[in-house]
Structures are given as C-alpha cells and as structure tokens.
Amino acid sequence: MSTNTSSAIEMMRRGLLKIDDATVLATVDSLNLKGNNKLQAVVGMPLRTLQQRRDVTTFALSAPIAAVKGMLELLAMSPLEQVVEALGDHADSPSYEQLSNAVNGLLTNGQTNDDIVAVLTFAIGEEFPAAPHCRRLLEERPEFQLPPLPDNAAPASLLVPKEIDAEVREQRRARREEEKKRRSAAAVRPVRPPKVKRPEKPKPVKAVKAPVREMVVAEVERRRLILTPGELASFNPDHPLVGSVVLVEIPFDSVDPAQPDQKSKQRPAVIVGASNERILVQGVYSNQTPTRVLFQPWRRLGLDHVSYIDSSRVSLAVAPHEMEHLGKLSEDEWNTLV
Secondary structure (H helix, E strand, O other), X not given: OOOOOOOHHHHHHHHHHHOOHHHXXXXXXXXXXXXXXXXXXXXXXXXXXXXXXXXXXXXHHHOOHHHHHHHHHHHHHHHHHHHHHHHHHHOOOOOHHHHHHHHHHHHHOOXXXXXXXXXXXXXXXXXXXXXXHHHHHHHHOHHHOOOOOOOOOOOOOOOOOOOOOHHHHHHHHHHHHHHHHHHHHHHHOOOOOOOOOOOOOOOOOOOOOOOOOOOOOOOOOOOXXXXXXXXXXXXXXXXXXXXXXXXXXXXXXXXXXXXXXXXEEEEEEEEEEEOOOOEEEEEEEOOOOOOEEEOHHHOOOOOOOOOEEEOOOEEEOOOHHHOEEEEEOOHHHHHOOO
C-alpha cells in the first residue's frame, strides 16, 4: 500500500511495525504505568499489556490508535526536538528539501532509521504542515519504507474475546432448557380465583395539605480531558476556550489527487486545549469512519447535516479573533466526547 494513499492511522500502525521490537520494548519498559491515574484507560491498558506480553506486532495492529500515537510520541520525542532545532526558522512549515537535509543531518550525528521513522509517522498522525513531505520521504527512501498492514489485521480492541469451552457451552445450554421447562410448567398450573372481600364502607378522608418540596437539580460536572505528555507541555486543558465549537482551517492528512493544490478545508471543530498562541482541536466531519463518533449537538449548533467528531487532535496556530464561534458544548455534551 502506498504511503500517499494510506490514512494517517494506517501510517502510524505501519511505522510502529517498521521500528525494531527491542527499541519499542525498551521504551515502554521505561514507563511507570502501575497506579498511573493520569493516563486514560484506552492508552494505559494497552501499554501495560505490551509490557507484560512483549508482542509489539499485536500492539501495533490491534491497540486503540490513541495508544499507538502515544507510543510513537515517546519514540519520536528526542529526535523530533533535534529536527525542529535543525530546521530553525523553517520548523513550522519546511520545504521538502529543508526537511530532507535536516533528516540527513540527524543520521550523520548518530540517529537511527528507527528514530527517523518514528518522527515522520508521528508527524503524519498529528497532521503537521510538513506531513506530505514526510509521506514523500517514506515513499522515496528505501531505508524508511514501511511494511504493509496484513490483510487479516485484527480490529482495534481493548479486550480479546475468550474462546468458550465446548463443555461450558453445553452446560449453559442445559440450564437454558431447564429454565424453559420450569416456565412452561408454571404456565399450565391452574390459577386459583381470588378471594372476594366485602366492600368496606369508605372512611371520610381528611384533606391534608401536601408540604411544598423544593426541586433539587443535580449539577453536572464536566469531566477533564486527559492529554498526552506532549500536548500538556503546549496546551492548557482548563483554558476558557475549551469546549467552544469554532470554524477553522484544518489541514488534510493526505493529498487529494482530484485537488492536489488544496491543502486544508474550513470545518467545525471542538477546542480541547489552548494556549496564547495555538489551539488543540478535534475536527467535525460529515462522513463517519471507525475513528469518528456522532457529534450529538450538530443540530443545536446550526450544522446542516448529521456530523461526526474525530478522535484525533490537531494543533493549529489561530488567534481567538480569527475564529468564527458557533457556540459552546454543555457539560453533558462535552462528557459524551471524553
């Protein structure tokens, strides 16, 4: 499968398959995951399973994409800082030649192919402006080319269903049959006629004024979104803008062959983190995919069709006055997304 046609999610999974297992296991072993309440279960549980089972391939193919992205971020953290330093003033939006030269410099200074693959696939997953150049490097450089995903790759899941033993299945079937017989016997049993009681004379009822009770409305507390370590370093999850729905330009994660010059599109997005210079958003789309769930307040916010919010997060350099605000999520609406 070409890197130019693979989705950002597929690219991250293929990148983790490319990196040496020993490198991945050494990185996950350095984490203290026991009793760590800062990580969401969708990230922490797969990482703990990887520590215990030592199966990198299964993790790359079947772990939730949030856990795969978190693993790539840990692998890419140090070499990514060196790439940013090498690019200097061009770090925000480098050309292909500038990015290629920076990669060559890292390799000369002792970084490995695995380090570069981690940086390139993480940048694609985060939809950095240089993501198309990262795809081109992975496609054109043989040492960086990613393995394809197997056709029988298991779907992402936190739990693997247990195989039920034939004897246990037979015991369950027998219990169900006994329950059916018991119910059938109860159904044919003659019903005794109820005893008829003489009607009692109605007693006078004194009017009692019911006490007035005040209605207590329970306040709904907004759950706090858990960001990755890299996101927490740049964004405040308690910023006043968090929960706002805005119209912003969101870059595409791949090049559209029909419109190769179009790099982004204005679409609704929910702000999940913010700083003085940037915002962290989850985009709202009209098409449903495995990584998107129903965006329940689409009608209330004035969107003209059923919409879905993506689980991936995008960092944008947008000032508050440059955004068109559509509204803000209620506490209940926010909690359905976290």
